[in-house]
Amino acid sequence: FRRIIAEHYYYQDEEEQQQILEIIHSILEGNRKDLTTFLSDVDMEGNIKNTINEIFHENINFSFDSFVKFRLRPIMDQMAKYVEISIDEYKMEQEYQMFIQTLRDFLTGRxxxxxxxxxxxxxxxxxxxxxxxxxxxxxxxxxxxxxxxxxxxxxxxxxxxxxxxxxxxxxxxxxxxxxxxxxxxxxxxxxxxxxxxxxxxxxxxxxxxxxxxxxxxx
Known part of the structure; x- marks a missing residue:
């Protein structure tokens, strides 16, 4: 997730990365029902299990690097969906906080x-x-x-x-x-x-x- 955030969306700041990761994990843990509706077609856990089962059934030589690069490519694409939605949510939260601060400033001294x-x-x-x-x-x-x-x-x-x-x-x-x-x-x-x-x-x-x-x- 962190690599996708940094390499695909160019968020290099560690604090920003961490805030986006926290949103991702809250989705994975089922705490953001409002965002999971955008991921109804994503089943990462099920796809990972199926991919691992295929390796055992096919009885082939195993290379972890190849497994990640080729077999997990569809799952990486699904992970990118989580990142995309979480970054959109992060941006909205940042805009909301700026909006709230503007109104607090308006209130100060009034x-x-x-x-x-x-x-x-x-x-x-x-x-x-x-x-x-x-x-x-x-x-x-x-x-x-x-x-x-x-x-x-x-x-x-x-x-x-x-x-x-x-x-x-x-x-x-x-x-x-x-x-x-x-x-x-x-x-x-x-x-x-x-x-x-x-x-x-x-x-x-x-x-x-x-x-x-x-x-x-x-």
Whole structure:
């Protein structure tokens, strides 16, 4: 794998090679189901076993170098598919990290329009202010810093990410049952220590307690 990465794709830096190899191994170990769909026609283990069995059945003189060079050629081609897909994934991850860093830089030093907000991701995406009053979509759109949409028109989600960056709250209380979804991970990567994640049930409990307390005061 490392030779293919270096000689066919010209990645000479050892750190870059290692990061690509880690993606390859995660695919081989079955941890990247999203990428294995592109390799449904590849069965390296089965092909290696068949190739070795052919040698024993044919009862021929064995040369390891010849075995690798000629008999394993189809398997080497399959290995190249793993490398190709892993390099594409590596490039995408690098672009994603650069994108995240750009948004972090945008956030740095920006004045917070709210001390904290509540973000509920349930049947949809809902913003609430400090008092758990839902913020209207039109009001959120009005708060968006247009530089975000001009400079990053494709990548910035105007429904969630752009309002969050524009408001720049000191703390975001995010409530969801889908902690592993891409949107939640992106919010977490951008806002880091500003983000507090809880369950949706915690949101409804907190909201009802605040409403009950407010009614008592009235």
């Amino acid at each position: 004045e917070a329009k709210f001390d904290h907000i509540h973000l509920l991701i349930d049947d949809g995406i809902h913003f609430f202010n400090e008092n758990y009053d839902e913020m209207k979509r039109a009001d959120l759109a009005h708060m968006i810093d247009r530089r975000l949409l001009i400079n990053h028109p494709v990548y910035v989600d105007s429904v969630t990410i752009a309002p969050l960056l524009s408001i720049a709250p000191a703390i975001i209380y995010l409530y969801t049952e889908y902690k592993e979804q891409a949107l939640v991970r992106t919010i977490q990567n951008i806002f880091e220590e500003r983000l507090v994640i809880s369950s949706t049930s915690k949101f409804y409990k907190n909201k009802s307690m605040l409403t009950y307390t407010a009614d008592e005061k009235i």
